[in-house]
Amino acid sequence: MPDLQGLTSALQVGLGHYLGLSAILFSIGVLGVVFRRNALVMFMSVELMLTAVNLSLISFSRFLDDMHGHVMVLFVLAVAAAEAGVGLAILVEIFRKRDSVDVDEFRQLME
Amino acid sequence: MEGLFFYLFGTVAVISAIATITRKDPVTSAFWLIFCFLNVAALFATLSAHLMAALQVLIYAGAIMVFFLFVTMFLGKVKRSAAKPNPVLYGIAFVTVAALSVIMVNVTGGESSPFPEVGPEHGTIESVSHLLLSDYLFPFELVGLLLTVAVIGAVLLARREAPGSRGARITPSRSSESGREGAVGGAGDA
Numbered sequence: 323m324p325d326l327q328g329l330t331s332a333l334q335v336g337l338g339h340y341l342g343l344s345a346i347l348f349s350i351g352v353l354g355v356v357f358r359r360n361a362l363v364m365f366m367s368v369e370l371m372l373t374a375v376n377l378s379l380i381s382f383s384r385f386l387d388d389m390h391g392h393v394m395v396l397f398v399l400a401v402a403a404a405e406a407g408v409g410l411a412i413l414v415e416i417f418r419k420r421d422s423v424d425v426d427e428f429r430q431l432m433e
Numbered sequence: 434m435e436g437l438f439f440y441l442f443g444t445v446a447v448i449s450a451i452a453t454i455t456r457k458d459p460v461t462s463a464f465w466l467i468f469c470f471l472n473v474a475a476l477f478a479t480l481s482a483h484l485m486a487a488l489q490v491l492i493y494a495g496a497i498m499v500f501f502l503f504v505t506m507f508l509g510k511v512k513r514s515a516a517k518p519n520p521v522l523y524g525i526a527f528v529t530v531a532a533l534s535v536i537m538v539n540v541t542g543g544e545s546s547p548f549p550e551v552g553p554e555h556g557t558i559e560s561v562s563h564l565l566l567s568d569y570l571f572p573f574e575l576v577g578l579l580l581t582v583a584v585i586g587a588v589l590l591a592r593r594e595a596p597g598s599r600g601a602r603i604t605p606s607r608s609s610e611s612g613r614e615g616a617v618g619g620a621g622d623a
Contacts, residue, residue, distance in 0.1 A: 333436030338545030340480070342538050343443045347450055347473075349534030354454035356526045359518075362459045362505055366466050369501075370450055373473050373493065376485075378541075384480040387551045392561050393569050395485050399492050400576045404583035406497050410504045411590035417508050418593075 340381035347374035361413055361423045365406065372402050438479045446472035459505045463498060470494040480548075482556040 351374060354367025376395045383391025417423055449469040456462045474489035554560050565573055 333434075333440070334547065335436040335439045336545035336547040338541065339439060339443075340476070341541035343439075343447070343476075345534060345537035345541050346447055347469075349530060349537065350447070350450040350454060352530050352533065353527075356530060357523070358454060360459055362501070362508075363454065363462050366459075366462055366501060367454055369493070369497065370453065370466065370469065373470060373489075376489075377473055377476060380477055380480050380482045380485060383482065384548055384551065384555070385546070387549055387555065389555070389560050389564050390568075392482055392485055392556060393564050395482075396488070396561070396565065397572060397576055399488060400580060403492065403497055404579050406500060407583045407587040408590070410500065411587040414504060414507070414591050423508060 337381055337385045341378055344374045344378040344381065347371075347377065359424050359426050361416075361425050361428075364425065365409055365413075369402060369406070372398055435479055439476065442472045442475045442479070446476070460502065463502050463505060466501075467494045467498045470498065480556075481551060484556060484558045484561050 348371050351367045351369075351371035354370065355364050358364055358367065376398055379391040379395050379398075383389060413423060416428065420427055446469050449465045449472065452465040453462045453469060456465060470489060470493045474486045474494065477483075477486035477489055
């Protein structure tokens with residue numbers, strides 16, 4: 323059955339496929355940080371970029387049959403949680419002072 | 434079979450990521466991002482990273498995104514800036530990001546080497562924790578310290594100050610600063 327064989331080889335994925343997908347997700351995250359002016363959505367885009375990096379770490383870990391990438395992903399998760407906590411606390415404080423989370427409004431640190 | 438899952442979850446992840454950055458409402462964005470994280474967790478599972486898939490669902494799609502949603506809903510309806518974006522700057526930014534993504538996809542996704550077979554212990558809780566508590570013991574403890582510092586910092590930052598409480602920290606110190614400066618200026622005048 324040549325058709326089935328062609329389909330199977332087309333569906334064969336390797337390291338490059340996962341890394342390409344990771345690069346696409348990372349670029350979407352960069353686009354979000356660059357183009358959105360809402361600080362909340364910018365934070366979400368940063369999380370998206372971190373997840374894309376996690377995907378590439380896991381792919382390399384699978385490719386090299388080496389568990390060190392998984393430990394690195396665990397650390398990235400912890401740092402992302404810390405970053406989200408402190409960042410959103412700062413955002414809440416700014417919102418109380420400015421009544422806005424639009425980064426175009428943030429021109430100075432102190433008022 | 435693995436390829437089928439890759440294309441399925443990968444396509445949905447990319448679509449929901451695009452939806453995340455294009456939706457106007459941050460709450461809608463957050464829900465799309467949760468969906469994207471769930472699909473990435475499924476991709477982790479296809480890479481036999483079972484513990485990481487579970488943690489992606491529990492920590493990212495669960496804890497962190499609930500935190501985002503909580504803050505988004507706490508802030509309520511936010512007003513948008515009246516400032517018009519500079520189209521030239523946006524054009525430059527778009528071209529730069531597009532070039533970056535094309536380079537990254539070309540470099541990383543050029544030739545695709547197939548994954549080798551791995552043993553059944555790859556990605557299990559046991560093997561990850563063996564590594565975590567032997568080779569990475571010191572970084573592991575540091576992460577605990579980091580999380581503690583982050584929690585204390587977040588509480589200090591987001592604390593609402595009662596009037597006249599001991600915790601009121603910025604306003605009095607600044608007024609005393611300006612008072613001292615005024616006194617110095619007065620002395621200079623005299």
